[in-house]
Amino acid sequence: MPDLWLPGAEKLDIGDHAPTDGGPAKAIAHVTWDRSASKAKPIDLVPYANLKAYFSGGGRAVAPHVLWDPFTGRFAQFVPATSRSKSLVDLAGGTRTNRAGSVVLQVEALFFPWCRVDGKVYESLEDTPCEGWDGLHAWVKSWGVADAWPNGRPESCTRNEKTWETKSGWYPHKGVPENSHTDPMSWPAFPVTKPSTGSSGAKTYQPFPRASWFTVGRTSPIVGRMHDRLVAVGCNRYKSSANKNTIGSGDIASYEAFQRKLGYTGSAATWPPGKASWDALHVPKA
Numbered sequence: 001m002p003d004l005w006l007p008g009a010e011k012l013d014i015g016d017h018a019p020t021d022g023g024p025a026k027a028i029a030h031v032t033w034d035r036s037a038s039k040a041k042p043i044d045l046v047p048y049a050n051l052k053a054y055f056s057g058g059g060r061a062v063a064p065h066v067l068w069d070p071f072t073g074r075f076a077q078f079v080p081a082t083s084r085s086k087s088l089v090d091l092a093g094g095t096r097t098n099r100a101g102s103v104v105l106q107v108e109a110l111f112f113p114w115c116r117v118d119g120k121v122y123e124s125l126e127d128t129p130c131e132g133w134d135g136l137h138a139w140v141k142s143w144g145v146a147d148a149w150p151n152g153r154p155e156s157c158t159r160n161e162k163t164w165e166t167k168s169g170w171y172p173h174k175g176v177p178e179n180s181h182t183d184p185m186s187w188p189a190f191p192v193t194k195p196s197t198g199s200s201g202a203k204t205y206q207p208f209p210r211a212s213w214f215t216v217g218r219t220s221p222i223v224g225r226m227h228d229r230l231v232a233v234g235c236n237r238y239k240s241s242a243n244k245n246t247i248g249s250g251d252i253a254s255y256e257a258f259q260r261k262l263g264y265t266g267s268a269a270t271w272p273p274g275k276a277s278w279d280a281l282h283v284p285k286a
Helices: 048-055 133-142 161-166 221-232 249-261 275-281
Strands: 026-031 066-069 074-077 104-109 115-117 120-122 169-172
Touching: 048 066, 048 074, 104 133, 221 249, 221 275, 249 275
Parallel strands: 026 104, 026 169, 066 104
Antiparallel strands: 066 074, 115 120
């Protein structure tokens, strides 16, 4: 049996346990969004300790399974995996949103759009370091939750109730029937299995160079290594005359194809790259 409690998480059992109804295993993606900021008026992120105290105290009636701090990789868990939690609206009649699966694992990321952390402003969750995501994802997957967004990724999703009732995977809060919330707006890509390492040790990958780095005409060996990875993962949209080390139209088309392969749609799949998809591409360091 998988771990009832996320390994490494602080266990703050609020004691309000109840069984789920059975069916396809699900995970629900939320962000805390406890403050409203804007590009013109960013606001400091609420301290992790505040949200932890809220969900284990006065806010236990709406507590998720897990609170995740994507800036530090800290976790707190409030109920075991096999219990329902209560972060979703559940109207009388219809689907029981908090229970409709063998597990319905609800994750609240400590985040709101245009939050400020250590002087830096973050527009989307994907822009954060996403510390701890690999371990969180592995734990959720161990409970049978598919690497899929059956009602669509957070950037573009529906609230199709039939899909919800019959398909395993991740559902954004925005994609859950009976709910009117619009979060989380973005979510990191599912980790891609890393290649095995040789005798030289662990492989290292090129850190995300920020979206503003990806300008047409930029020449760098990093571009060439990105080119090779996009070809390797089956997203080759290059012309034979392309300059491998210089960003051009082929890089844009190939990278957008890769983002669609990860499940991004609409504007979320368009150039320039974001940190989550870049990390999933595994561009090697020199």
